[in-house]
Amino acid sequence: MSGRGWIKTAAVHMLLALTCAATLYPVLWVVKMAVSPLESLSLSANPFPQHPTWRNFAAIVGAVDSSGRWLFGRNLLASLAVSTGTTVVGLFLAVTAAYALSRFKFPGKQAGLQALLISQMFPATLMLIPIYAILQRLHLLNSLGGLVLVYSTTSLPFCVWMLKGYFDTIPRDLEEAAVMDGATHWQAFVLVVLPLSRPALAVTALFSFMNAWNEFILAATLLNDATIFTLPVALQRLVGEYKVEWGMFAAGALVVSAPVMALFFALQKHLVGGLTAGGVKG
């Protein structure tokens, strides 16, 4: 390697290392807060904890309510149920709609596609009040089912666009071959198209799950029962405008983020393929 090449490589690694440091710094900061014993805040740039303790985690995970119910467990369960439900329902809705938009000719298709994009432009504040009223009509206020429905429809436009883009890249011949092989259209879709769309499905599922897992404004508005609060809503109590318990919040933030981060990293190799082949190329 020539001298110049060596310098260039070093410079590239320096740059990347700096960027990584900037990326990780806030995360380390949270870890530090989470494991710091008292809620002692002090002006320091050092992101590494001095005297680590698990007290905050214990407090978060061990939270119980007045009648001794294990709130954290229930909240975790609620979060899991909502996120899984959203992923299943959302994926089902998105996959079928995206397939129809990719394959069939029907009146209103172009308009529908446009409408999907446009719906991304509705500010959430416009929707919050009406959604509340609608869920009441459906008797789905204060229920995780209602939350699942809202989440799966609100994340639908993005999912549909991404999946449609991906389906467009799958040759139609394959479904026709399946039909010739004796498959019904539904079988051709399920047995041929879906397995081939695995990267896009993984990414879409990931997004739906993350959306549901992380959302708190709707959840905080629609749920009125501490035992079915999702984790972010439970966490929200720690950061009220008047009292912030940073240590607890940081510990809670880590607990809440850990599962989706794990999921995210497990699926991240699909991200590049699933995202670009689909959603973005549209």
Place this chain on the structure above:
Amino acid sequence: MSAVSLKGVRKTFDGHAVIKNVDLEAQPGEFLVMVGPSGCGKTTLLRLIAGLETADAGSIAIGGREVSALPPRDRDVAMVFQSYALYPHMSVRENLAFGLRLRKFPKADIAERVSAAAELLELSPLLDRRPKALSGGQRQRVAMGRAIVRQPRVFLFDEPLSNLDTALRVQMRGELARLHRRLGATMIYVTHDQVEAMTLANRVAVFNQGEMQQVGPPLELYHRPANRFVACFLGSPSMNILPVRREGAVLRGQGFSVPVPEDLGDASSDRLLVGVRPQELLICRDGMMSGEVEAIERLGFDGYAFLSTPAGKVAARFSRDASVCVGDKVGAEPVGDAMHVFLEDGRALRHPRLSSH
């Protein structure tokens, strides 16, 4: 009872008529090739038979049973796609077994049929590979195997060899012919390649602009084309067509004239077209017509010269020992009775009498 029978079939896409009133029958065990330029409707017709498209009018019967309203799976046909359409997420074995599995065949039965087909197509060592790991020819064979295992009444082929290189194409053509003999099934084959049509078919159906021009054994079509289109489509280089006017006992064209063949019937018009295949038009010093050589294709044993004559462009053959150069002024002379005559609208009026061979 015919294997496939089409009556009065029509199909339009977006107001554009793609199939205009086609009647066609394929006999059991027949290898029927549908040929024509791209966009002539041949693939659409195949897809209509397969059930991938629905006809606007007319009836389609397979094995004597009206199938127009049936989905593909109930028509007892199998199809090989131009792109092969192998399922990328399945191994060769799973690709072959897919149709049988959908039809809920017993496992043992599936295994048996798959291995028989693999044997036949020499795919046995590849059964556990994914399509991605196969060569073009191998993929082609898997695609055929997928049709074979089903043992359908009718095989449909949609330009199956067009993605292969020349050598492989010749080889696969041979295998296809062998397969047809072996299976004895009805096969309907779409291609734009006239060589495939001529070499594979029992009968050839020529299509143009959604209409069937002629159907018959390959040589029948070659020698007795029903019209100018068929005459030009089959054979390479294409048949020379020259406009002439009937003037008593001669047909006079631009810069040449030939005697009126004695078996030429009456025509309503004096304006006719004369057709001569380049193979039967020989370059000579001076002949029926003359012109300047514009281009030459030497094929080894013989070759073709493309002349610019007062009547238009004309292709003619020369033998390997003739010395023809671009720019030469040469003549061209038909060999024996080589004269096709067409009406101005393209219908054939007369074909050369076949010499005894």
Place this chain on the structure above:
Amino acid sequence: MNAIASLVVFASCLLATGAQAASPLKLWHAYRGAEEQALEKSTKLFERETGRAVELLALPYDAFAAKLIAAIPHGVGPDVFIFAHERVRQFARMGIVDPVDGAIDRRAYFPNTVDALVVDGKMYGYPLSLKCIALYVNSRLVSRIPETTDEWRAMLARMSSPKENRFGLAYESGDFYFHAPFLFGFKGALFDESGRAIFDTPEMAVSLAFVKRLQDERLIPEEASGALVKTLFNDGRAAMVISGPWFSGEIAKSVPFAVFPLPRVSETGLPMRPFLGVEAALVSARSTDREAARKLAKFLSTGEASVVRAVSAGHVPADRAAYDHRAVREDKLVAAFRRAAENALPMPNTLEMARVWEPMKLALQGALKGGVPPSGAGALADRRYRALYRPKPERASGVPYVVLAGLAAALGLYRARREVLSPELFSKRYPDAARAARYVAPAAAGIFVLVFIPFVYGAGLSFFHHDSGLYTFVGLGNFVDILASRGYRINEPLSFYFTLAVTMLWTAANVVLHVVIGLSLALILRDPLLKLKGFYRVVLIVPWAVPNYITALIWKGMFHRQFGAVNGLLQALHLEPISWFTQFSTAFAANLVTNTWLGFPFMMVVCLGALQSIPAELYEAAEVDGATSWQKFRNITLPLLRPTLLPAVILGSVWTFNMFNIIYLVSGGEPGGATDILVSESYRWAFQRNEQYGFAAAYSVLIFLVLLTWSSFTKRLTRGAQDASS
């Protein structure tokens, strides 16, 4: 189709947790710590006594009122809720609280607590406790209690040490609730004779100047939040704290403390007078079992419950009988607050009072952090007050609008007629229509019900004026007010045009940074010879995996004036720490940094994918042609990235345009709403400024229209890119 239906039914069975039989009484509150425990204890007593179960729900204080207003009218609210009296009038007007007259003995409570709960002659709710703020002192650090402000200031100066982050006094100086005692101590008034709020008064200026001086002399911390106050006091770094009874529960066991009334203002000789708040148990007007709900509310306000509250949470009970108990009578904390309450000024329960907070917050911030002279801050508040409480637009007739909508619908039907009238043509043109309908139906139904209807409903709302549950049709009145920038100058925060400009700047800056950083990283990471590539990639997408509200809160913490890591870094570099949220430029930068951190990984991944799809031969060909790296980037990479990148950029811009979380949680619109973007502004109108839903909806419709224009503009761009690439 059946499968879909049964799936939905199954899912909803699995997830629905509807009303239970013989349902427990629902009691909502915003208590924490010792107060929450006291309440739990009292409800346990109630359960034991009546056999009726009570279900408690603790809500974050800042979301409590909005939640009540939303939930109760929809029948999903509590039976009883605990709230301070100042919103009682509004609740009564909205019809969400039930008057309690017949069932209450007014004489059992202190008269001022009863008065606080009376609206138009009717009494709403059972008074629980009196609340006001007083002076907490760390007994270890403070030996003498200041009598006057002069004395106090001298003490504070001795106890403060800016170098060590040590302060004589800590309190939430940016909150008017805590500033009120200063204002009233300086003889200030908040309302004129007609009852309208007044801000621009000499007394206001003097009181602000007093506090400003405390801050300038580093006797109190800047930008103190409740959490900071608590931390400082518990760490012994604040000798005194101004706070209410709830603070006693937050004090660490190791810190000895005592509570005293606030000192007298030397200049006027008047005591500093805090607001008196009355917390009450209110019965929901929509309670299904009002009898039991009243019983619970009454139970909480009297007898043993009062004693529990007093003894274990330091409440000052409104119930006179409670003082018959020795434990209450002798409780030092109760006694101290009762003494402090003697000087307190009952907070009016009028709408006018509710309107004071936001303008006053602005005035305090302007004076304490924003460089506005104390004498000018009142005028600032006054202007904001006038902007926020715009007069209701004229009532309009709905007829022209209905006619217009009818015409539009007729036109639509006319155009759809052809397809409807000729079914044959239809089935031929769309052979797959039936199948497509089956595939699309579930999603379409979902979108119709939960996206389309809410949108139409919301858009419809923009033609109405909302006030305490009453909607009046005002036609385009809301839009006219917004677009004419009525009540504020065009270049002032809160003007639609100012906010729009900020939003556009925000969007553009973010998208540019995301693309530049994302693309640069992708270009570096593409190098196949780069070592540790996998590691870098995984680290660099970390921000994407973190929930964005958590990101926002983390960064808000990092930008904290005193304890944030960013200022820590600046200090380590021997730079002056920055008060990030007091200036537009720095507050905007803080938002931008947060959102850039959050958003660049998405662009990086998109760019990585797009780069992969560029065939290597092109670069080889360019190399053969002797192109430099820059030429290759300029002539191959960029044009070929365009078709992939452009849709991502457009989508990204739409998301950023509506990126509520970051703005709301990081800068919170500081200073004075200057960094608010249109979405957060709309949110404030809907949920923080008197529930002006119609006005907020009009804002949202305008946001939608802006984005729609933007998208139709970009559609042309995309089409161009696609043409170029094909």
